[in-house]
Amino acid sequence: MTQVLIVEDEAIVAESIASKLRRYGYEVVDTLPTGEEAVDKAGKTRPDVILMDIHLAGKMDGIQAADRISSQYHIPVIFLTAYADEQTIARAKEAGPFGYLVKPFRERDLYVTIEMARERSRLEAELEAANRELDSFSYSVSHDLRAPLIAIDGFSRILEETYAGYLPPDGVECLSRIRQAANQMDQLIEDFLRLSRVTRAPLQMEKLDISRIARDILGQLATHDPDRRVHWRVEEGLAAYGDPGLCEIALKNLIGNAWKYTMHTNNAQIQVGSLMQGQTRVFFIKDNGAGFPSEKANLLFIPLQRLHSHQEFPGNGIGLATVQRIVHRHGGRIWAEGATGEGATFFFTLPEEAG
Known part of the structure; x- marks a missing residue:
């Protein structure tokens, strides 16, 4: 009862x-x-x-x-x-x-509201239990997978450093590819764990200077990639409320994507700004890079879904899924518009006041 x-x-x-x-x-x-x-x-x-x-x-x-x-x-x-x-x-x-x-x-409204509350409570409890199981599984899998990966990387490195002189060039190339694949797998495991932590980490809401964060990220990218010539512009006064760590992760992924997908573009440009939709401020990050087929925009935020080959643009398809979870945890929305060869624009919302 x-x-x-x-x-x-x-x-x-x-x-x-x-x-x-x-x-x-x-x-x-x-x-x-x-x-x-x-x-x-x-x-x-x-x-x-x-x-x-x-x-x-x-x-x-x-x-x-x-x-x-x-x-x-x-x-x-x-x-x-x-x-x-x-x-x-x-x-x-x-x-x-x-x-x-x-x-x-009305008496009936009371009954319906109670029953809906009980059902929602039950579903949330099941979801929380499932998330705990998923966290446990993720860390277990991470530990179990990393052990053989470390062995593969370590022994292949020994072969490469000690016995490279005994191997033909194509053998050395095979060892190099083995080590590269092991490192990619290790990064994929780390990205999955980060995606899991984003879902569970408690939010610490603060007022954020989005303009400053964006400029810092772009400055770091320019420092790490000095041969690139990218023209970027950041709107002044962009501000929102959010978790500083998580929102920085989201912005690094979005701006990093714009930087990456303009690598083959002459006169590469990146813009960080905002616009108003009714009473809501919408932030955007726009580039003139490779873009994507507009009909496949719904696939961008699905883990492991990539619209470009790894050879053309490196990555594992986890970054945008992470961004979406961060934005949704803040009660915001995120979507994208683009066209092949014409660049992409990612739009997102964040709280504009302390909640």
């Missing part, structure tokens, strides 16, 4: 809700008037769902109580409140509620 905790400081309202729940076969764990009591009771009884009013007696309101319960016990909280103003809804969203019903509500 589903256990429900009601947190409502008006006793008559609380009992009315409890009666509705009992008619649908729910077990009412308790009815409490304060947020402090709700947090304590949640920890002791671990109900399946908590119905929470926002304005409560005591020092802690419903939003604060819900935020603490969600972070400590991962119990789904549904707000039942008479307040539907934008400020209250904005505050409520920060607690990550599983539902929001404005009083007065």
